[in-house]
Amino acid sequence: MKDFLLIFRSPEQARPTASPEEMQANLKRWMDWFGSIAAQNKLADRGNRLAHEGKVVRPNQVITDGPYTEIKESIGGYIGVKAESLDEAAAMASTCPILLEGGNVEVREIAI
Template sequence: MKEFLFVFRADFSKMGERSPEQMQASMKKWMDWISGIAAQNKLVDRGNRLEPAGKVLRPDNIVTDGPFTEIKETLAGYTIVKADTLEEATELAKGCPVLETGGNVEIREIGKM
């Protein structure tokens, strides 16, 4: 089996303020989705949420705020799964809760070095 990286992107400005109950319900959706992948023995690393603040280091040691200040979408987190094909990995991604809030999942095969 191959390993695939799910990269989650979201526009947090569209989400607005959420109550503790809404946040808890959202977290349950994420945990249920991840648990479903784990139950199929296809979860490699559940990954983590990424904080929106960051820096980008460019050639000549140029450092800018980032990572992507010019776009609304924020890199929100990642997960690593295993699947036989890109199509199978894409099917696993289809239940991702980020899709419910207008976000997206980028699916990339991890090449071994």
């Protein structure tokens, strides 16, 4: 098996204020999704959520607000999974709850 990183991206405008009930339902979708991957013994790293704010450091001592404000998309978090192939990892990502919120999942093999 190979290791893959699933990177969760969402558009900046995809952060509406949710009611407590909606937040609980969304959390349940995520926990169920994580659980389904863990049940297959394919969850390599539970990852973490990331804060919305950040900085981007570029050459020549240029530091700007970020991340990637020019494309209006932010990385919200990541997890590590185990899969036989990139296609299998992408299939896992295809059921990610972020897709219901207008976001996307970048799937990358971890090159060792």
